[in-house]
Amino acid sequence: MSRFFVLILLTLVTQTIFAQRATVKGVILDENNQPVPNVNIVADGEGTQSNRNGFYSLSILANKNVVLTFSHISFKKVVLRLTLTDGEDYEFNPVLKVNIEQIDEVVVSSKGRKTVEGIVNISPEQIRLIPGANAGVENILKSLPGVNSNNELSTQYSVRGGNFDENLVYVNEIEVYRPFLIRSGQQEGFSFVNSDLVQNVDFSAGGFQAKYGDKLSSVLDITYKTPVSFGASLNLSLLGGSASVETVSGDGKLSTITGIRYRDNSLLVNSRQTETNFTPAFGDIQSLIKYKFSSKFHLSLLGNFSINDYDFQPISRQTNFGTIDEPIALLVVYEGQEQDQYITTFGAFKANYFVNEDLTLKLIGSAYHTLEEEHFDILAQYRLGEVNSNIGDQDLGEVEFSEGVGSQFTHARNDLDALIFNLEHKANLVKNGNQIDWGVKYTHEDIRDRLREFEVIDSAGFSIRPPFPDFDNDQPFEPFDAPLEAFQSRRATNFTKIDRVSAYLQWSRRTYWGENEIWMNAGVRAQNWTVSGENIDRTSQTVVSPRVQFALKPNWNKDMLFRLAGGFYHQPPFYRELRDPDGVVQPGVKAQQSIHVVLGNDYSFRLWDRPFKLTTEAYYKSLSDVNIYTLENVRIRYRANNDARAFAYGLDLRLNGEFVPGTESWLSIGYLKTEENSNNTGYIARPTDQRLKVAVLFQDYVPKIPDLKMYLNLVYNTGLPTGSPGFEDPAEFQNRLRDFRRADLGISYVLADRQKQFGKGHWLNKFKELNLGFEIYNLFDNRNAITSTFVRDVNTRRQFSVPNFLTGRVFNIKLGMRF
Template sequence: MAIVSQTATVGGVILDENNLPVENVNIFSETGSSQSNKNGFYEIRIPANSVSRITFSHISFKKIEVSITLQEGEYYELNPVMTVNVEQIGEVIIGTNKRKQVAGIQTISPEEIRLIPGANAGVENILKSLPGVNSNNELSTQYAVRGGNYDENLVYVNEIEVYRPFLIRSGQQEGLSFINSNLVQNIDFSAGGFQAKYGDKLSSVLDITYKQPVDFGVGVDLSLLGANAFAETVSGNGKFSTISGIRYRDNSLLVNSKQTETNFNPVFADAQTYITYKFSGKFHLNFLGNLSVNDYDYEPLTRQTNFGTITNPVALVIFYEGKEKDKYTTAFGAFKANYFLNDNITLKLIGSAYHTTEEEHFDILAQYGLGEVNSNIGDENLGQVQFIEGIGSQLTHARNDLDALIFNLEHKGIVEKNENIYEWGIKFTHEDIRDRLREYEVIDSAGFSIRPPFPEFQNDQPYTPFEGPLEPFTHISATNFVKINRISGYAQWSKKTFWKNNEIWLNAGVRAHQWIVTGRNINDNSQIVFSPRAQIAIKPDWKNDMLFRVSGGLYYQPPFYRELRDSTGTVNPEVKAQKSVHLVAGNDYSFKLWNRPFKLITEAYYKYLSDVNPYTLENVRIRYRAKNNAKAYAYGLDMRLNGEFVPGTQSWLSFGYLKTQENIDDRGYISRPTDQRLKFALLFQDYVPNIPNLKMQLNLVYNTGLPGGSPNYADPYLFQSRLKDYKRADVGIIYVLKDKHHSSSSSNWLNKFEELNIGFEIFNIFDVQNAITNTWVRDAYTKTQFGIPNYMTSRVFNVKLGMKF
């Protein structure tokens, strides 16, 4: 079997004392060499996971030597300054992943993200393969971490916090994640116990770093699900660089594979750019901009879902009238200024603005029949409904509009001195929300309008006529104008030291957050919280390469607008911050297996939550009670084994166990909506030994069922139904015609490309029917309710083409 070596990349620009690029600098490592171009740019590949010495030499300057350790696939920017009067750099070991490993942060290669197949490929797709991260919706980019919900995850791009739309209620409406995978350089993820410098959320941190281009490049990716293109540019002196991308996605291929026949015309598109200008070696200015449009037109036509048992098959047949038209338009812009006062002090200033306008408009009439299915094998009417037991209809209506404007202004600072790192930050946020909710649902069964499912409307409908006034089954009408001003800040200290021959890392910090809620027809309310956090890690002086970590603290999540709004649309400004005590204990064990590197990461965690704001979860829509009337806990074990199961490729196996329950109004503990007990995932890569350019990626996920099978209006203490287990396998096969590792003869047409590959994917290989929610219908014949599963996508085939110039 051919072995492809693990490599990482070091690149940047070489300058002289006057900040001018130096041409023809010779760069050497143990495994290769390179030379800087006329703009001073260079790039060299080195072996991963080992110390490599890089030498920069030029006849007119002093030689520079640097030792560096990088992970497989990692890119590290190194910009040396060559002088005639400075001695060479000594034995400086640069290990960029060490601090992240100590802090319990998992680093993921961007190359893996671009390869791993998935119905919604991208950063979030690969996160869902990690232990402790769960999602039962392949059409959604949302994920839950260790018992939290989708609103409890922080996302940063180059230290700038990003947001997602408010009104999305199903995965097929989402379209595109904010994160453009083609622009990504580094991905760091922490599932809990994170440091004080990260913001005020309860569950996780996703920290994305976009690229700093060192040369011109253009790339295009095409598939049946859409297209995207990106461009990297850099000026002649290396001071000005840009990386930009445009994306278009069409979910109709996936939605048409579902059980409902539809007319579906989605337009999901965005444009994004990251611009850097280096005024000098001390001052850099960056701009991150994004414009996104999700235009969702959906017209359901018919649906038939067969369920029940082999001996008693039942079918739900639905005929639809009406349509849904949603539109989500978001614009985001941020400036980030870095001032490098000296080698030890860095000062940063970040300002950002986020604006979203969202429309959710629909009128859909669903008329259904519930009946027995013909199960006689060989009958020409096999599978058709032959006897109707129940009929009914449902009319849903919504005219929901939201306009949100969010401003942020933040200062950060870092001082490094004698193995001590001091970090601080202060941030002001202004949120201006204008929200109108108008929605209702009318249910009719056997000719009778069903009354709302609340005690004041109890009757024996549809079996006994009711002569009172008609009331919709559910009804929400509210108009809210809310402003929230926030001031938050943090200070933390980190230190590396030794105890005997054992390496020790320490971190301690505290966050503070004050917010004031104001608005029309609500009472102003101000609150403040403090969040102390700490971490300790030790690397014993053992023969085995092991690292032990313990982290924890008191974590708060001050309420965002959605958490202030209850299920009737009313805003409660007195909602407190949800509070969670975290305790995380972890171990990293690096070892050799089959003479290849492997790592086993294990974390056990416990979280006790108070002032909990209960919620219901339907598909991806979260509706809060806007009360702090519950307490909860979560504990579990996460394990991940990654390494070269096949030489030259990275694969990993994940296992997670979670239990999370809540106690609402002291009625006793029940499962929370994200109580996903068991999780197994496998990401496996392989290639044909005699054709190493023919590669395969396999993505397997198994999750036990979520407690989301009950109606969203039901009392959770009376209805703890779970969905079936989630099982999914996606496979991708790709043939690499050209990449950085393979050169071609000068006359070969492939020389026009830097990278070129073609492949195909099979989503849901085994065509497993996974349910995301249930539709509840009444049967007048048996006087019972049936929960009919709403299935996700079936088996789908996709082809794709990727190229870079």
């Protein structure tokens, strides 16, 4: 680790060192945007081949006119002429064609489309290797600046001051959804995205184009693999397992990829301070089927079925908190159980019609159905007392004096049935250096929801009523004659239908301004939505969102790129945003609006003859018609009245490169401030006001044993402004949780991979990849808290904030293989 931190220091304080060579790299695709493996790339006698994902990298001489030839037996060859400066990292993504005559010579900008658009591209291999309690795409995202999460059991994340509901997720251009009733991370299981099937991951933390949907914060754009040959994988661990199979027909027209996953969170949940009987069952199966009817018409089908069966029976809990001088403990004994079930079915088709070399038409349809049940009856009898802190006493750590006793009974019978249909047309036209994208989409949402939940708190033999200001209890001096009432109670039945029509149109162009390369994008999207249903006044609203992007690549010796993006971003309310705190649908809820400005810079350089890149982005958001919410674990509850304004601003930095030769690591630093003002009562911190974030993703290997590899995932976040007791005005009472510190370590030994293959007769000959791993989650056993429970002391009438801790140190073993 010492060389890692020394390298960071040197990077920030020394001049960059350039070699006398440059690098050309990229991804080779066919006409259908699918990767082409085994393409020969030759330049001045030096050469390489693209891998099975179409990726290649070739070192060439700098300051010299070099001719590169891309050739494959099944495609027309491509010739590229270019002259690169010392240490330049040039990205070239050729498209190989079969039936159409290829242009003799092609020159493409070195910066590529994703860089100028401000999109972060993440390697699928990193996703599968980097350790985490919830390993996968979201685990990697949480290591990026501006992306925050204080819950390792959840795949949800917030971006630049937004909440979990403000992030778009696409798989093969199809929008996907998550369950509605999930209230804690341990209930989730895993996200929709299956890492075994992923080919490409693009992520934008803000300032994205008009072609993406109507959300305020971010876009995660996933592309699943299209198999080119038979393949299979199997991954096993103490948390569950996954398997995938890739097939291709003899004529190459039909391809399928199918993945199945199973997860059991018992290993993680049992590391918490609450003793439980816990029997989870999280499983799903996904399949992507593609068929090429001709060179012009392709059809793909994506299907998913998942079930989360969550049975939870808490037994007891002891949480020690307070100070060294005044240690306090909360002891709880439970009765009852929680039984939740989430069954999700998703199906989609995507039809591509390639009219000609310039025009592509798409038709996408999808259906999402979820049946969710949240049923629990849990009685918690608690005792709050002073802890014996006398060192050497045989009762050290035991509770000696009880300051408060009481009980809490929570009940829920919540059921939800949601059906969502989408039908969308998209198109892409490239002509004379201009690119025009357009689309129109219709969505129908039919949601049937029954909410039945209450909480009763009893202390010293009497029921505690809600602390409303018009209620006065003078017991024992005056008799209590008011009716008993639950501390919290919600009862609602909603049959809601939402119809949406959205459309977008955008233009892009890459050109030159003198000797400087520039890229421009301008677009607009609009949406009209109508809310109706039983006992709901029919309400219709419309929003229009213009957006622009501009990128400049100056003709400088140093490789610099500047980006500016902004516009109006609207988020028409989804069903959860329409429900007020009592669970009643408010059809007149407006779309939240954000005026978003992002200024970014990419600086690519070489240090110690290895490539590095420093990305810096400053952003500002001005939000209006804000729908204030409360956040408890991963459950969000909105006020549904658009009565606030808010702002968010910050600075994100990310330094990535080969800190260790042959591996990619990065350091992320983010600063964020976001506040809201409800009814002009003054600005206070929003629930996602995560001021400082530092993350390190580091890869290394033993020099004399390169097959022994190490992966380290470090995250530090300052505490969130949450944990306020119920019924308190957050403008008068806000409590921040403790800072979040977490380190996950993975060690693996590679028995076989692409560079380590064995001949016939060897037992490893059948494996394309085989590795055995050992992981330690929460390496330093930090006691991170996700929420606070407030317990009353009836003697002093004080409320104690008792932290609810996340998982402790956990050990896991992994086995991964590919055939």
